[in-house]
Amino acid sequence: MRFLDSHVHMVSRTTDDYQRMAAAGVTAIIEPSFWQGQPRTEPGTFKDYFNTLIGFERFRASQFGIKHYCTIGLNPKEANNEKLAEAVIEMMPLYICKEGVVGIGEIGFDDQTRAEEKYLRLQAQLALEADLPIQIHTPHRDKKIGTIRTMDVLEDVGIDPAKVIIDHNNEETVKTVLDRGYWAAFTIYPHTKLGNERMVEILREYGAERIIVDSAADWGISDALAVPKTAALMKERGITLDRIEQVTYRNPLAAYGQSGQISEQDWEGSAGVNPAALFEGNTLLRGGMDVSTAMSQYLMIE
Numbered sequence: 001m002r003f004l005d006s007h008v009h010m011v012s013r014t015t016d017d018y019q020r021m022a023a024a025g026v027t028a029i030i031e032p033s034f035w036q037g038q039p040r041t042e043p044g045t046f047k048d049y050f051n052t053l054i055g056f057e058r059f060r061a062s063q064f065g066i067k068h069y070c071t072i073g074l075n076p077k078e079a080n081n082e083k084l085a086e087a088v089i090e091m092m093p094l095y096i097c098k099e100g101v102v103g104i105g106e107i108g109f110d111d112q113t114r115a116e117e118k119y120l121r122l123q124a125q126l127a128l129e130a131d132l133p134i135q136i137h138t139p140h141r142d143k144k145i146g147t148i149r150t151m152d153v154l155e156d157v158g159i160d161p162a163k164v165i166i167d168h169n170n171e172e173t174v175k176t177v178l179d180r181g182y183w184a185a186f187t188i189y190p191h192t193k194l195g196n197e198r199m200v201e202i203l204r205e206y207g208a209e210r211i212i213v214d215s216a217a218d219w220g221i222s223d224a225l226a227v228p229k230t231a232a233l234m235k236e237r238g239i240t241l242d243r244i245e246q247v248t249y250r251n252p253l254a255a256y257g258q259s260g261q262i263s264e265q266d267w268e269g270s271a272g273v274n275p276a277a278l279f280e281g282n283t284l285l286r287g288g289m290d291v292s293t294a295m296s297q298y299l300m301i302e
């Protein structure tokens with residue numbers, strides 16, 4: 001099978017992850033802009049971060065035969081530093097029109113403060129003007145209230161729910177998110193929050209329409225193989241291959257495809273990996289290493 005992991009923070013991951021993901025069938029990935037575990041203090045670090053997402057990380061993924069896309073945004077946590085937030089909002093129009101940018105995200109609420117709402121609103125407005133999908137981060141505390149409040153703000157701005165992917169859903173939020181016409185994404189965490197066993201049950205209850213499974217792997221304990229592993233469990237539990245493909249590939253493609261920046265043609269019939277490629281004079285592949293050889297040591301998940 002092939003997979004599109006629509007939420008994974010590859011800047012925090014190693015080349016081992018890229019090798020294992022490629023071997024397990026992860027064909028394309030979307031990397032959302034987010035905070036990096038420590039608050040940034042200067043707008044310039046956002047500029048360099050955005051440049052990495054559209055530049056070096058895209059190249060790095062390509063060296064493993066994986067197509068890399070991203071969303072650009074000011075995350076809710078750092079929206080609370082208003083001086084910084086203003087400067088980031090100002091630079092965003094320069095980045096959201098770049099190649100491979102499939103939406104504005106992750107935006108939304110963290111502590112559900114006034115500043116967070118202000119910058120959610122501003123960025124929703126920006127998405128409306130640029131006609132781009134929105135990727136929503138829902139808060140870990142008071143999730144249900146925060147999710148409903150997010151949808152209220154988006155609708156107040158005039159956003160079409162069909163262009164919004166709400167992530168980090170759980171059993172408490174999924175019904176209202178689907179009922180209001182949004183895409184409902186689920187992050188599969190290895191030990192906490194939503195494990196893949198629960199995901200199988202959600203699929204049984206709600207079906208596959210507008211449901212998306214992703215890894216959200218980042219700098220914390222997480223699993224870059226969460227999507228193929230969940231697919232394997234779904235198959236074992238009798239979910240049809242068509243349904244599995246819908247939630248791990250076709251749905252994220254349809255949702256973010258609304259940007260006009262991602263389509264199957266990007267990887268179908270692609271020329272594969274060019275081991276001699278350089279990024280600003282640098283290569284990743286040391287000592288003449290062949291990527292396909294490196295990958296063959298990992299088990300394929302079919």
Ligand SMILES: [Zn+2]
Pocket residue numbers: 007009032034106216218
């Ligand atoms: Zn994330």
